[in-house]
Amino acid sequence: MKDYNMYINGKWIGEGLATMDVTNPATGEMVGKVPYGAESETNKAIDAAHTAFQTWSSITAYERAGYLQRLYELMMEHQEELAEIMTLEMGKPIKESRGEVQYAATFIEWFAEEGKRVYGETIPTHVGSKRLQVWKKPVGVVAAITPWNFPAAMLTRKMGPALAAGCTVVIKPSSESPLTAIKLMELCEKAGFPEGVVNLVTGSSSKIAKAIMENEKVRKITFTGSTEVGKILIRQSADQVKKLSLELGGHAPMIVLDDANVDVAVKGAVASKFRNTGQTCICANRIYVQSGIYDEFVEKFAAAVKELKVGNGMDESVDVGPLINKDGFEKVTQHVEDAVNKGAEVVTGGTALTDYDGVFYSPTVMKDVDESMIVMQEETFGPVAPVQKVATEDEAIKFANSTPYGLAAYVFTENVARGMRVIEQLDFGIVGWNDGAPSAAQVPFGGMKESGVGREGGHEGIDAFVESQYVAIGI
Known part of the structure; x- marks a missing residue:
């Protein structure tokens, strides 16, 4: 067990502050202590970032890329250490953590290069005595609020483009998994980032968020988390009209049509649903299978899920780790019990695992589910896969879109025309077509409807951190 500190203005601070325990959900053992910071520490970090912005924003994109490239190299050099920290603090199987x-x-590497391609414009003039241009300027100090389920990737997906664009950052990691982010700050320090360019505060989520939202020096908020919290941030941002990027909740449907390759669909369903123990915002939460292949899909899917090994994520052979905490465990249990009480059949799993310490639930497949069940209406965020039979593609599309969320969806069909027709009707920002793992650094990530505002990743990912400044030049 180790005591950790916050990173503010190039210094590690935390002495004299109360601390919070970070525990391994697989065992309940304490793996670290972090300072319990609040408004004072947050405002110090914001002041440091604001001061550093004056210099960081004025150096060249090539110079900023050099720092980011060095950070990328250090992350790869310390891959095993980062992976072990991640697994210990939030339970993810070690092979997934790696x-x-x-x-x-890859987000750091991608945006190191993308920062060199933030282009302005020269616009044809309407008056001979003028020249019209658009310049791109970094937005300013950015506050990044990250979730527990991807403690490295959700941070670098925000930090990479912000730093590449010339912004400075204040980071608030989840209190459930702050240690990975702290280690990344150590690597930033080792990479030589100037004081105040990157800062990290841990502690009270409500007090830190309050300071961020009230401080006029923070011009941009980038947040990944629940839709409920996202709506609060939208309201709080109104007084200062802060810029927001929000990656919020999801309730992803998977549609498997009767001309799909069933083996490919099963592989995609397992990869999507059970990664990180089903605790991902884009995992398949609702599986709609056309009646012609329904029985075959359920049989093969259940057989594949039975092969998944559950246990402590530090075990190299484990496929499914613990849920993050008791609340997550109880939600999974409630969703399964509600479905069974309303007529669903558990094909495999459906039980808490008491052979282990911690909060483990067996990988579960249920069939004969319907829209009356909570599991089809709410994001379970756990290792439970409900499979519903549908008669037609139109019925599948109707069910898929019957949600306020629009982050990710999946479609399995071998018919190209059919696939395009279905996807065009889906209201989701990300679609995996015969693919259960669509994420990559070079593509835009984000949702429609109540699943968020803006996109992260790809060339669009840096746009959120720059302002367009129109300049009319008289000559």
Whole structure:
């Protein structure tokens, strides 16, 4: 067990503050202590970022890229250490944690290059004595609020483009998994980032958020989390008209049509649903299978899920780790019990696992589910896959879109025309077509409807951190 500190203005601070325990959900053991910061520490971090912005924004994109490239190299050098920290603090299987570190590092590498391609414009003039231009300027101090389920990737997906654009950042990681972010700050320090360019505060989520929202020096908020919290941030941002990027909740449907390759669909469903124990915002929460292949899909899907090994994420052979906490565990239990009470059949799983310490639930497949069940209406955020039979593609589309969320969806069909027709009718920002793992650094990530505002990743990811300044030049 180690005591950690916050990183503000190039210094590690926390002495004299109360602390919060960080525990391993697989065992309940304490793995670290972090300072319990609040408004004072947050405002110090904001002041540091504001001061550093004056210099950081004025150096060249190539110079900023050099710092980011060095950070990328350090992340890859420390991949195993970062992965172990991640697994210990939030339970993710170690092989998935290694994959996340590599994925997280790609955002740093991608935006190191993308920052060199923030282009302005020269616009044809309407008056001979004028020249019209658009300049791109960094927005200013950025506050990044990140979730517990991807403690490295959700941070680098925000920090990478902000820093590349010339912004400075204040980071608030989740109190459930702050240690990975703290380690990344150590690597930023080692990479030589100037004082105040990157800052991290831990502690009271409500007090830190309050300071961020009230401080006029913060011009941009980038947040990943629940839609409920996102709506609060929208309201709080109104007084200062702060810019917002919000990646919010999801309730992803997976549609498997009767001309799909069933084996491909099963592989995609397992990859999507059970990654990170089903605790991802884009995992398949509702699986709609056309009647012609319904029985075959359920049989093969359940057989594949039975092969998944559950346990402590530090075990190399484990596929499914613990849920993050008791609240998450109880939600999963409630969703399964409600479905069974309303007529669903558990094909495999459906039980808490008492052979382990912590909060483990067996990977579960249910069939004969319908829209009356909570599991089809709310995001479960756990290792439970409900499968509903549909007669037609139109019925599948109707069910898929019957949600206020629009982050991710999945479609499995071998018919190109049919696939395009279905996807054009889906109100989701991300669609995996015969693909259960669509995420990548070079593509836009974000949702429609109540699943968010803006996009992260790809060339669109840096747009959120720059302002367009129109300049009319008289000659």
